[in-house]
Amino acid sequence: MSTQYGEKQRSSDKAVTTVDAVVIGAGFSGLYQLLCLRDKLGLSVKVLEKGDGVGGTWYWNRYPGARCDSESHSYCYFFSRELLEEWEWSERYPEPPEILRYLNHVADKFDLKRDIEFGTLVTAARYDEAANLWDIETESGRRYRTTYLITAVGCISSANIPDIPGLRDFKGEWYHTGQWPHEGVDFSGKRVGQIGTGSTGIQAAPVIAAKAAHLTVFQRTANYSVPARNAPLSDEFKQYVHEHHDEIRQIVQSTPNGHPFRISERKVFDLDPAQRQAVYDAAWEKGGLQFRAAFQDLLANKAANDTAAEFLKNKIRGIVRDPETAEALADIDHPYAAKRPPIDTNYFETFNRDNVTLVNLRKDPIERITPSGIKTREHEYELDVIVFATGFDALTGTLLRLNIEGRDGATLRDFWKAGPKTYLGLQVPGFPNLFTITGPGSPSVLCNMPVAIEQHVEWITNCIAYMREHAIDRCEALPEATDKWVEHVNEAANATLLPQVKHSWYLGANIPGKPRVFMPYAGGMARYRAICDDVAAKGYEGFVFSRRGEDTATALNDFTAATTISSPGV
Ligand code: NAP
Numbered sequence: 001m002s003t004q005y006g007e008k009q010r011s012s013d014k015a016v017t018t019v020d021a022v023v024i025g026a027g028f029s030g031l032y033q034l035l036c037l038r039d040k041l042g043l044s045v046k047v048l049e050k051g052d053g054v055g056g057t058w059y060w061n062r063y064p065g066a067r068c069d070s071e072s073h074s075y076c077y078f079f080s081r082e083l084l085e086e087w088e089w090s091e092r093y094p095e096p097p098e099i100l101r102y103l104n105h106v107a108d109k110f111d112l113k114r115d116i117e118f119g120t121l122v123t124a125a126r127y128d129e130a131a132n133l134w135d136i137e138t139e140s141g142r143r144y145r146t147t148y149l150i151t152a153v154g155c156i157s158s159a160n161i162p163d164i165p166g167l168r169d170f171k172g173e174w175y176h177t178g179q180w181p182h183e184g185v186d187f188s189g190k191r192v193g194q195i196g197t198g199s200t201g202i203q204a205a206p207v208i209a210a211k212a213a214h215l216t217v218f219q220r221t222a223n224y225s226v227p228a229r230n231a232p233l234s235d236e237f238k239q240y241v242h243e244h245h246d247e248i249r250q251i252v253q254s255t256p257n258g259h260p261f262r263i264s265e266r267k268v269f270d271l272d273p274a275q276r277q278a279v280y281d282a283a284w285e286k287g288g289l290q291f292r293a294a295f296q297d298l299l300a301n302k303a304a305n306d307t308a309a310e311f312l313k314n315k316i317r318g319i320v321r322d323p324e325t326a327e328a329l330a331d332i333d334h335p336y337a338a339k340r341p342p343i344d345t346n347y348f349e350t351f352n353r354d355n356v357t358l359v360n361l362r363k364d365p366i367e368r369i370t371p372s373g374i375k376t377r378e379h380e381y382e383l384d385v386i387v388f389a390t391g392f393d394a395l396t397g398t399l400l401r402l403n404i405e406g407r408d409g410a411t412l413r414d415f416w417k418a419g420p421k422t423y424l425g426l427q428v429p430g431f432p433n434l435f436t437i438t439g440p441g442s443p444s445v446l447c448n449m450p451v452a453i454e455q456h457v458e459w460i461t462n463c464i465a466y467m468r469e470h471a472i473d474r475c476e477a478l479p480e481a482t483d484k485w486v487e488h489v490n491e492a493a494n495a496t497l498l499p500q501v502k503h504s505w506y507l508g509a510n511i512p513g514k515p516r517v518f519m520p521y522a523g524g525m526a527r528y529r530a531i532c533d534d535v536a537a538k539g540y541e542g543f544v545f546s547r548r549g550e551d552t553a554t555a556l557n558d559f560t561a562a563t564t565i566s567s568p569g570v
Contacts, residue, residue, distance in 0.1 A: 203345075
């Protein structure tokens with residue numbers, strides 16, 4: 001039974017739903033993919049979503065202090081003028097409830113929820129070559145059969161709960177920030193231990209400290225942070241946004257990282273130290289992720305980066321009153337922004353509170369969790385609650401947990417044993433008609449996510465439209481094109497300081513046993529968009545299309561011959 005060429009939903013077996021496309025995940029990417037495939041191409045589509053509502057990342061990440069680090073007026077869809085005009089954000093950086101309101105508004109406006117199966121966890125997906133269909137299994141036993149399988153599972157959705165001995169015996173409560181209880185957690189009067197000082201921990205600590213009797217922050221790697229300078233949006237700014245949608249869209253779609261600010265053209269050593277200090281001072285006052293855009297060479301030149309690093313470390317020393325705590329917080333072992341740079345609201349100030357303690361795990365590592373708290377080599381901390389702000393099995397974790405089997409029973413897990421290999425982050429050879437929105441090898445987490453998502457969804461939609469127009473049954477990345485792309489992803493990363501950081505989740509280094517491979521594409525979103533457009537314009541170069549048994553492979557794209565990478569998209 002083929003699901004191609006226009007027939008709508010059919011099912012000969014009640015337990016199996018057959019549709020043209022299955023999309024896994026109902027966050028930013030899944031919602032837009034559903035809209036495009038259903039309403040633009042007229043396909044029958046089912047979105048399978050583990051949660052009971054739309055929102056993806058924001059459905060799960062409701063920890064105290066959670067707030068998007070992208071500025072609200074750029075953290076949205078740009079495909080609908082009407083949607084842009086009718087929506088108004090309230091703050092510079094939106095909180096999860098506001099983002100969830102936005103995504104629910106989108107889902108309702110475009111009548112998307114009727115095609116979403118909530119509470120549906122996908123447990124396996126197998127490609128049936130004879131039928132050219134994907135068989136999808138879910139935890140509830142419901143099964144789906146589909147021609148196109150599209151993963152919209154997000155990049156940071158598999159929680160990493162470190163295997164610290166003793167957790168099972170802990171008598172208090174414990175939570176991972178990425179699986180936060182929807183009813184919230186009451187910290188009042190409690191002794192809280194927080195493990196982790198990445199973007200999440202840096203957002204959470206000040207808010208937890210304001211409620212808890214005591215907060216102990218367990219820091220393994222010290223981190224930079226720049227003030228977010230969050231504030232309600234002024235009427236003037238809201239007016240500006242309403243009058244400049246086209247310009248804002250043009251900027252986010254042409255900058256290397258998809259944010260609404262441009263990276264400066266000046267280089268660090270073009271200025272003398274006093275001028276440089278003035279630039280950093282102004283960037284600090286402005287706050288946010290755009291601190292890293294103050295100079296164009298911060299991520300390409302270590303000596304240039306050192307000047308930013310020193311500025312930020314001095315800020316920590318200036319804010320934190322206790323010298324030992326200040327030194328532990330400023331003892332940062334990697335270049336600024338070579339790991340994802342956090343932004344904060346009163347993070348370093350929090351360590352001046354009487355009810356907050358920093359534990360430097362580099363000097364005094366955690367030995368175990370006890371029934372009543374955390375035991376480090378030298379101390380024992382009595383705790384009522386442990387908060388794991390310990391990050392995610394990013395980029396590949398959730399994809400691998402889908403247990404995807406492609407041609408001849410080959411598993412994605414095996415194919416990616418030495419690290420993820422994709423063509424453009426969109427497809428994997430041996431897995432026909434499987435498309436991965438913001439997959440590894442695409443800019444994804446190095447970009448303002450909705451911008452990367454819109455580009456991927458539109459590219460996938462156009463590719464499927466092309467296949468249907470040309471009666472093509474199957475689209476699959478060529479192994480040679482994939483190898484070349486992986487080579488180019490490495491080349492792009494190596495033009496930056498990013499791969500030099502040993503403990504980076506960009507490299508999978510936070511997960512024991514995970515291969516150390518730089519996963520996102522660091523060549524910049526604008527450049528990546530141009531490459532994808534070019535591939536499509538050349539008849540989907542690097543993909544093999546098959547039609548009724550006949551294979552047609554296009555020529556290979558020579559990415560490495562393209563221009564050098566001067567402004568990485570990070
Ligand atoms: P993360 O950056 O991976 O940070 C995890 C933290 O936990 C690190 O400090 C890590 O230390 C520590 N850790 C992990 N295992 C540990 C162990 N066994 N013992 C002690 N410490 C341990 O995770 P995240 O903060 O959740 O952020 C992940 C990503 O999510 C961010 O980089 C960002 O892309 C995204 N995010 C976005 C927003 C936003 O836009 N609002 C907010 C939060 C997060 P080491 O560094 O030593 O490994």
